[in-house]
Amino acid sequence: MGREGSSVSGMSESVLKKILLSYLYVSIWIFLSFSVIVYNKYILDPKMYNWPFPISLTMIHMAFCSSLAVLLVRVLRVVELPSSPAMTRELYVSSIVPIGALYAFSLxxxxxxxxxxxxxxxxxxKALMPVAVYSISILFNKESFRSSTMTNMLSISFGVAIAAYGEARFNGLGVLLQLGAVAFEATRLVLIQVLLSSKGITLNPITTLYYVAPCCLAFLILPWAIVELPTLRNTSSFHFDFPIFxxxxxxxxxxxxxxxxxxxxTSALTMNVAGVVKDWLLIAFSWSVIxxxxxxxxxxxxxxxxxxxxYYNHIKLQALKAKEAQKKAVPNDEESHNLIEERDNEKMSRKNESQV
Incomplete structure (x- = not known):
């Protein structure tokens, strides 16, 4: 009885620890995502810091991330690059380069x-992200068309359209830019599955930045040279603010x-649910503070x-649960099959012995 109670309490403690860690990861992500969004808004908004150079800001981010990733991988050797499969030049060009280009344009x-x-x-x-991901997944044959799912996607689009209709500071160019960002990001997420996951390539955070950030930086150089460099040259008053940037x-x-x-x-689904919480927090912050x-x-x-x-997240959760249940059922089925096979073999051996 004592052993059973201790095992149950031990199990409860491990489950509780897992739940608390999940909440910690979610909290860290929400805090950092919240901070980056508000910080970027502060730097770029003409009414705040007033440095309206989004390509330059993105390039600063990518240069910083690339440098840190190279330092951690090549110099300090804290992280090892994947060896199976090895990142060849052909694999890099066919897989990483398209993802890096989409990431550059999305940012x-x-x-x-x-x-x-x-x-x-x-x-x-940004609530349109599931709509974009589902639509592009259908184009790449990663998802099958379902009328019920598409109806749900249309309801999300309808809600965003109403929100746009009620926007006090509606700006057509800004909306087009954000919709473009959603489309690029959704395509990037689908291509990660198509080009990386399907080939068995798994990258951790550091190795992902090591491969993707320099590529992203390279794709930004041409639009930066055409769009922002001439203006920056004429802005003699600008000085690089190291604490801010x-x-x-x-x-x-x-x-x-x-x-x-x-x-x-945790899972990508947890991130989607956490993203909804973050969005409401940002809306409240935007209204009350900004x-x-x-x-x-x-x-x-x-x-x-x-x-x-x-509802979309709920359906995804149910699908994940069904998949996990199916995985658990397969070993049980195999075990039953093996037991039946062993029993039949035993019967056969007994029959042969009696005949002898």
Missing amino acids: WFSNSAYIYLSVSFIQML GTNSFCAFALNLAVFLLVGK RDTVTAVNLFGYGIAFLGVA
């Missing part, structure tokens, strides 16, 4: 949107690590989209 467009749109409205537009870049680096930590230790206008129509539309996203 560029999303950072550009902060110049034109409020933080709250940007978060409302240094801490901002460190937050971006930490966020990249937190994303993979959260997904690796003093952005959030209308009743905004909230009503986003409420519809939120319900659609919540």
Whole structure:
């Protein structure tokens, strides 16, 4: 009785520890994501720090992340690069380069949107991410078309459309930039499954930045030289603010690590659910602290989209549970089959012995 009680309490302690760690990972990710979004808005917004150069800011982030990743991998050797399969030049060009290009454009467009749109409205537009991921997954044959799922996607889109209709500071260019960022990011997420996961390539946070960040930086050089470099040359008053850009870049680096930590230790679904909580916190912060206008129509539309996203996450959770149950059932079925086979063999041997 005592042993049973101790095993149950031990089990309870391990479960409790796992739950507390999950909440810790979620809290860290929400805090860092929240910080990076608000920090980027502060730097880029004309009414705040007033440094409207989103490509330059993204390049600073990628240069910082690349340098730290190279330091950790090549110099300090804290992390080892994957050896099976080895990252050959052909594999890098066919897999990493497309993902790096999409990541570059996603960050560029999303950072550009902060110049034109409020933080709250940007978060409302980001609710379209499941719609974009599902649609692009169908195009790449990673998902099958289901009318029920598509109806749910349309409800999310309808809610975001209502939120856009009620936006007090609606800006067409800002909306196009944010929608473009969503499309690029959704395509990147699908291609990670198509180009990396399907080939058995698994990368940790540091090795991902080691491979992707320099590629992302390279793709930003041309648009930066055309769009922002001429203006920066004419801005003689600009000086590189190390405390601002240094801490901002460190937050971006930490966020990249937190994303993979959260997904690796919990699941991508947990991150999606945590993202909904983060969005509501950002909307509340945008309204109460930054003093952005959030209308009743905004909230009503986003409420519809939120319900659609919540239902989508619920369906995903049920599918994951069914998959896990199926995995657990397979060994049991094999064990039963082996027992039946052993019993039949035993009967056969007894029969042969009696005949002898």
